[in-house]
Amino acid sequence: MASDPNGSVPDILRLQVPGGGEIQATAFGAHALSWQCRGQERLYLSPRASFGAGKAIRGGVPVIFPQFGERGDGPRHGFARTLEWQALDTTGSTLPRLAFRLSDNEQTRTRWPYRFEAVLSLEPSENRLRIALSVHNCDSAPFQFTAALHTYLRVADVAGTLVHGLERSPFLDIARGNEPQPAADAPVRFEGEVDRIYADTVGMRVTDGVDLLRIEAEGFADTVVWNPGAELAAGMGDLGAGEYRRFVCIEAAQVLKPVRLDPGASWSGAQILSVEDPVI
Numbered sequence: 001m002a003s004d005p006n007g008s009v010p011d012i013l014r015l016q017v018p019g020g021g022e023i024q025a026t027a028f029g030a031h032a033l034s035w036q037c038r039g040q041e042r043l044y045l046s047p048r049a050s051f052g053a054g055k056a057i058r059g060g061v062p063v064i065f066p067q068f069g070e071r072g073d074g075p076r077h078g079f080a081r082t083l084e085w086q087a088l089d090t091t092g093s094t095l096p097r098l099a100f101r102l103s104d105n106e107q108t109r110t111r112w113p114y115r116f117e118a119v120l121s122l123e124p125s126e127n128r129l130r131i132a133l134s135v136h137n138c139d140s141a142p143f144q145f146t147a148a149l150h151t152y153l154r155v156a157d158v159a160g161t162l163v164h165g166l167e168r169s170p171f172l173d174i175a176r177g178n179e180p181q182p183a184a185d186a187p188v189r190f191e192g193e194v195d196r197i198y199a200d201t202v203g204m205r206v207t208d209g210v211d212l213l214r215i216e217a218e219g220f221a222d223t224v225v226w227n228p229g230a231e232l233a234a235g236m237g238d239l240g241a242g243e244y245r246r247f248v249c250i251e252a253a254q255v256l257k258p259v260r261l262d263p264g265a266s267w268s269g270a271q272i273l274s275v276e277d278p279v280i
Contacts, residue, residue, distance in 0.1 A: 010051055013087060015098050019126035023098060030085040030100035030120035032061040035129050037275050042129075042213070044154040044247035048238045056081045058238040059152045059247070061131060063120055066112050066145035068255045069174075074111045077150070080118065083107070088119075098122045104138070115139040127275045131252075132218075134268040137261040144260045148224060148253035149271045155208035158227055158245045163188035165204030166223070172197040172256070190248060193229035197222055199256050205276075206250060212278040217252040219269030224251035 010026040012033065017023060024034035028051070035042045045059035056062055056077070065080040066072075075082075085100035099121045104114065115138040123130040131149050155161045164187045173179045174195040181196075188194070201223040203216040217223070226249040228236065233244035252271035259267050 013098055015096055015122070015124065017096065017124040017126065021124060021126065023122055023124050023129070025098050025100075025122055027085045027087045027100055029057060029081040029083065030063050030102065031057050031081065032122055032131065033057070034060070035124070035273075037124075037127060037129070040211070041154055042273065042275065044152040046239050046243060048240045048243075050238050054082050058236075061152070062150040063118075063133065064146075064148035064150050064251075064253075065118060065133070065135070066116075066143075066147065068146040068148050068253065071146055071255065078147075079108060079111050081150075085120065095123060095125075097124075114141070114143045116143070129273045130270055131273075132268060132270040134266060135259070135261065136266045137263055140263055142260060142262045144258040146253075146255050146258050147269070148220075148251045148255065149269075150224075150249060150251050151271060151273070152247045152249050153206060153213065153273075154246060155206075155248055156210050157208065158190045158248060161190055161206065161208045161248055163204055163206050163225060163248070163250065166198055166201065166225070169198045169201060171199075188225055190227045190229075193232050194225060194227050196225045197253070197255055198225070204250070206248065207278065210278070212276045214274040214276050215250055215252075216272045216274075217270065218272070219267065220252035220254050220271065221257065222253040222255045224249070224253045224255065226251070 010028040015023040022036040025032045049058045062081040065078045067074045067078040085102045088099040090097050102118045104116050117136045119134045121132040168183045170183050173181045175193045206213045
């Protein structure tokens with residue numbers, strides 16, 4: 001596990017999964033760090049990841065809430081990924097899981113003036129991981145938010161990685177000035193920086209020529225596909241030379257249309273990752 005010179009490795013919670021797998025997560029950011037499935041690591045964690053207070057962890061599954069990117073007045077990608085959540089007792093759960101809760105406090109209200117409760121749940125099974133986020137409005141006023149599960153998927157080499165299932169979907173090209181683009185009519189390839197938001201997505205498959213991963217979502221309407229490419233990655237101190245080749249980010253997201261919650265209302269969304277046998 002990597003560490004930051006200005007911080008320390010957080011306490012790691014581990015959960016054994018049927019079939020010999022394992023989930024590792026930390027209450028800092030309610031952050032999934034590792035998913036071992038079929039004897040292989042399925043998530044990417046940078047060897048230079050920072051674990052200092054207030055710093056986002058590069059890799060795993062950062063929780064983006066209550067703001068995606070710079071689409072608002074708060075900190076970029078929100079505050080949830082850089083705060084300590086409460087680890088919940090899940091020993092009585094019918095299925096194995098890890099869960100974390102974040103409630104508003106003085107620190108969050110200086111950035112976002114609402115009372116809320118968010119819960120992040122990691123629900124693994126033999127070949128599958130379900131990551132669920134729920135948000136409850138505890139305030140007396142309605143509020144809006146955007147959110148995402150910024151999932152870093154480990155791949156053999158990004159140059160040989162394809163994303164199938166978005167061929168007929170137009171997208172917003174963030175890497176090229178937020179320009180709307182028509183459907184590519186081809187699988188997504190990673191040639192240089194890729195930063196796209198796809199609306200109204202259903203599901204997709206990611207293959208790196210060795211493994212196949214099916215990705216589905218519940219509650220999240222959008223999908224973000226991202227890899228920094230060599231040029232942008234070279235300026236990222238918590239990544240390292242050549243590390244951009246080892247991952248792609250496929251994010252279940254609610255970005256283009258914010259969620260609006262009335263007082264007392266709740267919302268939930270989930271991303272489901274399933275390891276499949278590649279077609280020979």
